[in-house]
Amino acid sequence: MNRRMTAAKGIAFAAVLSLGLAACSSDTEPEGESTADEMSDEEMADAEPLTIGTILPVTGTLAFLGPPEIAGVGLAVADINEAGGVLGNDVSVEWGDSGDTTDPSVASSTATDLISNGVSAVIGAASSGVSLSVVDTFAEAEVMQISPANTAADLSGYGDFFARTAPPDTVQGAALGSLILDGGHMDVAMLVQNEAYGTGLRDHTQSAIEAGGGSVVYGATGGGEEFPPGETNFGAQVTAALATEPDAIVIIAFEETVAIVNELVAQGWEFDGTTYFCDGNLSNYGDQFDEGTLAGVQGTLPGAQAEDDFKERLTTWYSENEGGELADFSYSAESYDATMLAALAAVKGGATDGRTIADNIRAVSGSEGGTEVSSFADAVAALEAGEEINYQGMSGTGPLNEANDPSSAFIGIYEYDDSNEYSFVREIEGSIE
Known part of the structure; x- marks a missing residue:
């Protein structure tokens, strides 16, 4: 691993740990009804x-x-x-x-x-x-x-x-960005659903990737490459994303993920260790894909195990x-x-x-x-x-x-096996500013 990648991993890990706790609380009792x-x-x-x-x-x-x-x-x-x-x-x-x-x-x-x-x-x-x-x-x-x-x-x-x-998403985005960089990836394509969840998580994940020295080569903030909710045909998006020669792909979507994965398979993408899901699509897919399709795919999910x-x-x-x-x-x-x-x-x-x-x-x-x-x-x-x-x-x-x-x-880190089902690997605790 080169020095740039090693530095990126350290910065990303620090970014997750330094999501400083800044929650404030009031000392006053709520007014109104009897307690x-x-x-x-x-x-x-x-x-x-x-x-x-x-x-x-x-x-x-x-x-x-x-x-x-x-x-x-x-x-x-x-x-x-x-x-x-x-x-x-x-x-x-x-x-x-x-x-x-x-x-x-x-x-x-x-x-x-x-x-x-x-x-x-x-x-x-x-x-x-x-x-x-x-x-x-x-x-x-x-x-x-x-x-x-x-x-x-x-x-x-x-x-x-x-x-x-x-x-x-400030917490999950930092964790997902760190996970990607920890995998040694610096040029990341993102296939992002165009609504508040998709673009918000993308923005915070992109910030973490860029803070670690990486870049988003497709689907970045302001690029206009998001897809509408409910989209079923991803031929053009996948072709455009792969043309940027990414070393990792992040899919931020819901049920659309099935069609995206099928298109990536059709265009020859290798999933193992290069593909990342998140809470919106972290699901057990079983026989929806051929055995082993998702082996090595990782994802994040808010919440303790x-x-x-x-x-x-x-x-x-x-x-x-x-x-x-x-x-x-x-x-x-x-x-x-x-x-x-x-x-x-x-x-x-x-x-x-x-x-x-x-x-x-x-x-x-x-x-x-x-x-x-x-x-x-x-x-x-x-x-x-x-x-x-x-x-x-x-x-x-x-x-x-x-x-x-x-x-x-807590943000849980999960990984898929040959049966296209995911299991818990570890978790990261982050505080919210």
Whole structure:
């Protein structure tokens, strides 16, 4: 390896480690409703039952993420209700489809339905572009939206009624850029979906590559080479990308990835050690491609590696309630944590309306410090004792900062084998400025 590559690897690694923590917290108590420890049994009995909605992908190019996210919400609600519910009542769920950005009417219709059905909080969307299309609608209705998968930087600090349990692209972009440089690659082509998620992650990945001395030779910011969501024909894009003679290719897309891979195969691209995926397309492809097609492909996924016990519980819930099997667990932990934070915010604030949840969600995530708790029952007990709490979730993220982003998060590194399925390799923890 030459000196330039060695230096690039060191710079990229340092870039990930130096994503300095700059989350700020307030010392003031939220105003409004009585807190849980101040409420009498009679007041708790009078509280409205908490209804949580979902706006998660059942259809569209991100539908493969729907099952693990749905399982995360469902399991969290089951755990909450088993522990006594919220303010003396069981939590109920209104399930909804987000679709994708190719048909905005799906998410718009779901948002309208959820609001009319009286939800106080919604979990979703998976797509940043979808969230950007409905976030104002939820905010105007004072419904708290908590995304388990949105990473677009445009959503950081968007407003009081939006939070997320997935880190923004500043963290994943740095990790993905570092991974590429660590592979010895300096001339990188990027096939990028033209919407908030795709271009945002591209921009931050490109910054990390360039900081390490590399360059993006196709698909760079300002090049106008992105493809529209839902594209099915990639002959021209792949031909143009390969004409730049890249030593690595990054694919930032959703379901379009299948067509991209098939075109790359047709044009003779060698995937092993030269190709990189990310959370939007990190999926088990199995026999969708010939055996060994994706062997050696690496990818990144926000979130800590799910524990085996948690995976088993998710699988059981999904089988019993949805009648299917989970193919992977992407964003299941973040969905579980988003649901828990909504419920705990209601408990802390003593009411189940969206404003109360918005006013208390940062505090229960640990922004005020407090007792570390990892179960709903322990969290409620601490709140009823008048303590601040620091919810230690399944996803391993830090407390929400003033932008309602996790103040720290893990990025998992994964690699595909001959069966075109991916497995965990290692993880990097990054903090958010």
